Amino acid sequence: MPATSLTIAEAALIRAGTLAPAERWSSVATFFTSDTHFGDHRTINIQRRPFASVAEMDAVLIDRWNEVVADEDEVWHLGDFARSVRDAERVLGVLRGRKHLIRGNNDPEAVAAHLGWASVRDYHEIRVDERLVILCHYPFRAWNGQARGAVNLHGHSHGRGKPLPRQVDVGVDAWNFRPIGFDMIAERIGAKPKSMAAEPTSA
Template identity: 55%
Template sequence: MTVFFTSDTHFGHGGARGRFRRPFETTAAMDAAMAANWNAVVGPDDEVWHLGDFALHLAADAMAERLRGLNGVKHLVAGNNDGPATLALPGWASVRHYAELTLDGTALVLCHYPFRTWNGMHRKALNLHGHSHGQLKGLPRQIDVGVDVWNFRPVTLAELAAPRRRARQAATPAP
């Protein structure tokens, strides 16, 4: 089992294409590419921590269908655009506003929002977050896991720690 992190997919949110300069012709193309990119790296038994803003402007049944179509065991750390319908989706293994976990010996503090300080920051704990869409200069050991930073797909801790961290790449088209 591999553990992945992502945030700010904004499935169904046409405004995300312009506001965050996403390179997709339509919202449907954006959603399809992100789902294909997700499923290309995440297997059915892998774990994904989605750090908020899963979808916007989608009906509950459409959100449920989108979530059901994404591989992995999915946890939601709620974001500012995750309303009651998103939080209640049956496809989440867990829903919370904050989480701490240790992965491969690394302490992680997970929240939708970037922190100024966080538990264990002086003991090398990482703050993984979303919300800023790659537009905020992070602090040391603070990483934006949003799709706008990571080729519109979930990423592993090893990828997050790699030297080329935070380099925005061109979107991978859906197969």
């Protein structure tokens, strides 16, 4: 069965806090996120995150992830997941969804090797609603299919970069500390997707 992203109506209800993952009418959804930096106190100061402690930051990130993601959903994390394997072990088991990692510059080898990932890559391409979607931790100047409508999703910039057309930073700092569905990405780039169907991916 192909995965689906949230509908725009569902996304609006989730943002308003009136729709839990179990209540939506889509069967399986696909989400994107990046730069959670679980367990890393430096991120609070460098990125000026509104948290008094690492414990508070991690708790909010976990709660907001689980507010929108159901157990059967696919989640693509585009890098900089956690500071250490101990932090990854503590968090991966409580985060909902089938989780894929696109490695970032702050993902230790032990974090990437953790068995909690459905797949680990440095780069990947998927199709969502017949649109090619390019996944990498870093924003590209040019990417495969760029002239034919392909979308580049990335992290690393913490919401401070200047995106090119059809390029979206999916990092938590840019999206109120929660994963996002392709419907929100389509709104951001001005696209009007049809079914939001995402082709199945191999591990």
